[in-house]
Amino acid sequence: MMARSSTELQARHESALPRGVVCAFPICAERARGAEIWDTEGRRYIDFIGGMGALAVGHSHPQVVDAVITQLQRFTHTFFGSIPYDGYVRLAERLNAIAPFPAPAKTLLVTTGAEAVENAVKIARFHSGRRGVVVFKGGFHGRTLLTLAMTSQLDPYKRGFGPFPPDVYHAPFPSAYRGPSADEALQSLRDLFETQTEPEQIAAMVIEPVQGEGGFLPVPPEFLRALRALCDAHGILLIADEVQCGFARTGRVFAIEHSGVDPDLVALGKSFGGGLPIAAVIGKAEIMDAVPPGGLGGTYAGNPLACAAALAALNVLEEENLAARSMEIGERLTTGFRSLNLGANYPIIGEVRGLGAMIGIELIDDATSQRPATALTARLVEDAAMHGLLLASAGRAHNVIRILAPLTVSNEIIDEALAIFDESLARVTTLAHAGSI
Ligand SMILES: Cc1ncc(COP(=O)(O)O)c(C=O)c1O
Numbered sequence: 001m002m003a004r005s006s007t008e009l010q011a012r013h014e015s016a017l018p019r020g021v022v023c024a025f026p027i028c029a030e031r032a033r034g035a036e037i038w039d040t041e042g043r044r045y046i047d048f049i050g051g052m053g054a055l056a057v058g059h060s061h062p063q064v065v066d067a068v069i070t071q072l073q074r075f076t077h078t079f080f081g082s083i084p085y086d087g088y089v090r091l092a093e094r095l096n097a098i099a100p101f102p103a104p105a106k107t108l109l110v111t112t113g114a115e116a117v118e119n120a121v122k123i124a125r126f127h128s129g130r131r132g133v134v135v136f137k138g139g140f141h142g143r144t145l146l147t148l149a150m151t152s153q154l155d156p157y158k159r160g161f162g163p164f165p166p167d168v169y170h171a172p173f174p175s176a177y178r179g180p181s182a183d184e185a186l187q188s189l190r191d192l193f194e195t196q197t198e199p200e201q202i203a204a205m206v207i208e209p210v211q212g213e214g215g216f217l218p219v220p221p222e223f224l225r226a227l228r229a230l231c232d233a234h235g236i237l238l239i240a241d242e243v244q245c246g247f248a249r250t251g252r253v254f255a256i257e258h259s260g261v262d263p264d265l266v267a268l269g270k271s272f273g274g275g276l277p278i279a280a281v282i283g284k285a286e287i288m289d290a291v292p293p294g295g296l297g298g299t300y301a302g303n304p305l306a307c308a309a310a311l312a313a314l315n316v317l318e319e320e321n322l323a324a325r326s327m328e329i330g331e332r333l334t335t336g337f338r339s340l341n342l343g344a345n346y347p348i349i350g351e352v353r354g355l356g357a358m359i360g361i362e363l364i365d366d367a368t369s370q371r372p373a374t375a376l377t378a379r380l381v382e383d384a385a386m387h388g389l390l391l392a393s394a395g396r397a398h399n400v401i402r403i404l405a406p407l408t409v410s411n412e413i414i415d416e417a418l419a420i421f422d423e424s425l426a427r428v429t430t431l432a433h434a435g436s437i
Contacts, residue, residue, distance in 0.1 A: 003028055005040055024392070025385050032059035035409035037390070045385070046417045049392045050404040053212065053244045056271035057316045058406035064274040067312035071305050078304070080109075081297050087307030091280075094314050099282050100240075100254040101262035106288040108281045109302030113243035113269030114142025116279035117206065119296060120265045121146065123283065124204035124237045127290035132202035134192070134236075136173040138214030138396060141206065141241055150206060153213065153396060169196060173211065174223050177351045177362065178370065182223040189230070199234035204265075209255035212244030215395030216353065216360025216402050221259035228261045237287065238262075243269035243279065244358075248317055248407060251327040251356030258355060274313030278306035322407040326356040332411065333359045333403060336418040346425055348373050348432070359403040360394065365432075372397030375437050379428045389420040 003009035009028040027039040035058055037047045047059070057064060071087070080088050092107035099105035108123075110116050121133055133150065141147040143157065149164035151157055158164075171192055174185040193199045205227055211217040231238045240263040245255040249271065256263055264287055269279035277300075281288070300306075316322065334352055337359070341349040350364035363373040363380070377399045381391050394402040405414070431437050 003040070009040075024381070025390065027385075034058040034061075035406045035413050044388060046389045046413055046420070048403050048405045048417060049390050050271075050406050051275060052270070052392065053249065053404040054270040054273065055275055055404075056247050056249060056322060056407045057274050057313050057320075058408035059275065061274060061312070061316055061408065063316055064276075064309050064312045067308040068276065068305055071308035074304075076303075076305055077300070079299060080302050085304055085307075087304050087311065088302040091302070091307045091310055091314075094311065095268070095280055095282050098253055100257050100266060101264070101284060103262075104285040105282055106285045107283075108288065108296050109307070110279050110281070110298055111277050111300050111303070111306075112142070113241075113267065113279050114144045114147040115298065115301075116243065116267035116269050116281050117141045117150070117239075117241055118144060118146050120239045120241075120267050120281045120283070121150075121204060121206070123265065123281065123288060123291055123296075124239065126295070127287045128203040128235065128237065130201055130203040131167045132169065132197055133167060134169045134171055134189070134202055134205040136207050136211075137170050138173045138211055138217070139206075139208055139241070140211075140213030141208075141243075151213075167197075167201075169202075173214065173217065174220055175217050176220070177217075177353070182220045182226070185223060186226050189227075193234075199230070199236060202234065202236045204237040204239050205231060206239040206241055208241045208243075208245060209259070210245040210250055210355050210358055212358075212402070213394055215362065215400040216358060218250075218255075218353070218355045219259070221261070224256065224259040224261040231264075237264040239265045239267065241267045243267055245355075247271040247313075248322040248326050249356060249358045249404075250354075251330060252323055253317070255355060255358075272310055272313065273306050274309040274316070276303075276306040276309040278303065278310050316408075320408065323356075326358075326407050329357040329405065329407060329409065329414065330354060330359060332414050333357065333405075333418070336414070337361055337421075340418075340422055340425065346429060348376060348425075348429060354403075357403065357405060357407060361401040361403075362395065363399050363401065372399035373432075374399050376428055376432050377401065379431065379437050380424055383424040383427055384420055387420050387424060389417050389424070391421075 006028040096105040141150040149168040172185045174182040265283035350362040365371040
């Protein structure tokens with residue numbers, strides 16, 4: 001029986017689902033369009049979580065809906081490895097044409113972001129005959145065992161789930177706000193190659209050009225360029241994990257394009273499917289072809305419905321020029337968030353940062369020590385939701401508000417969201433001053 005209310009859904013959730021599956025808000029979704037969502041009680045919310053960054057084209061974009069309905073009426077699934085269909089190949093061709101490197105490209109389709117990252121590593125290992133993988137602290141690459149080994153956040157992701165696959169090395173990630181600097185991070189990487197593993201054992205370095213879960217931290221372009229040089233010097237492949245920051249989120253189709261650095265392989269997911277589960281590895285053809293026939297695939301990999309949705313999402317990306325719109329959204333949001341702090345109204349705003357529309361607001365308890373305002377951030381998310389704005393946090397201490405608004409959002413909705421944010425921030429700041437948080 002369908003749940004009729006949010007309260008009923010919550011009670012049934014608790015008895016039917018394991019504790020490990022949590023829901024941030026006590027609401028029950030009824031319908032959604034663009035950047036708005038309504039619950040079963042008819043309440044409207046502005047959705048700045050956007051399916052956790054999976055809805056650059058917004059909820060139920062009409063072109064995505066039409067494409068999926070048309071495909072639904074043709075066939076839903078065959079298993080591409082037995083009975084191929086053109087959607088898979090057309091989608092691969094579209095992605096190859098926009099790959100962020102000049103070499104000829106080939107594309108593998110899979111179902112989730114974690115699967116894309118795992119397959120990128122598998123391909124790099126096969127191509128190089130090496131085992132090692134270098135990742136960067138604070139990074140998030142998924143919840144499968146290999147991607148958990150590559151993720152560097154214990155709670156709630158890793159604790160108790162080990163052992164993890166070996167040969168994964170975690171190097172420092174540069175952060176202008178909290179350090180280390182790009183130079184220091186690079187020095188640590190060189191130390192790693194002297195003290196822990198020789199670079200000739202490393203198949204790939206995997207980096208998010210803008211860390212998502214880690215707190216919306218853009219990688220300084222000079223750091224990416226230095227990684228490219230190190231990779232070239234030692235025959236290591238550079239993999240860009242663009243699962244969260246890709247698909248125009250940062251103002252370019254791929255975030256790494258901002259740096260001018262060519263990756264060898266790219267993992268893409270989330271928004272690329274327009275709301276349906278699909279992910280991809282796009283790579284230099286010569287590397288992608290290293291794996292022999294049958295070595296790559298999956299039952300639902302490149303599912304026809306998801307391919308149709310992704311092809312439609314790519315059309316939307318181009319026709320609505322989402323990359324340029326992402327820059328405009330980013331500027332409007334950044335100006336809005338920064339102006340809230342003018343005259344130090346909110347000293348709890350430590351930093352407003354980001355690239356394009358991928359904006360993070362880091363909240364701190366104390367400007368000198370930069371102590372993360374973890375409890376206050378949780379309270380802010382709760383308060384904003386009660387007043388109609390859905391937000392998610394990020395960062396090791398969960399003290400960064402991450403904006404993952406659909407890139408189809410209107411300026412009116414952005415301004416409405418900024419006003420709700422301001423009022424919520426005022427309320428939680430007052431509570432904090434009164435010692436209630
Ligand atoms: C950068 C990055 N890589 C990989 C993943 C894993 O994607 P999925 O949850 O689709 O497996 C995520 C998910 O948040 C991510 O942000």
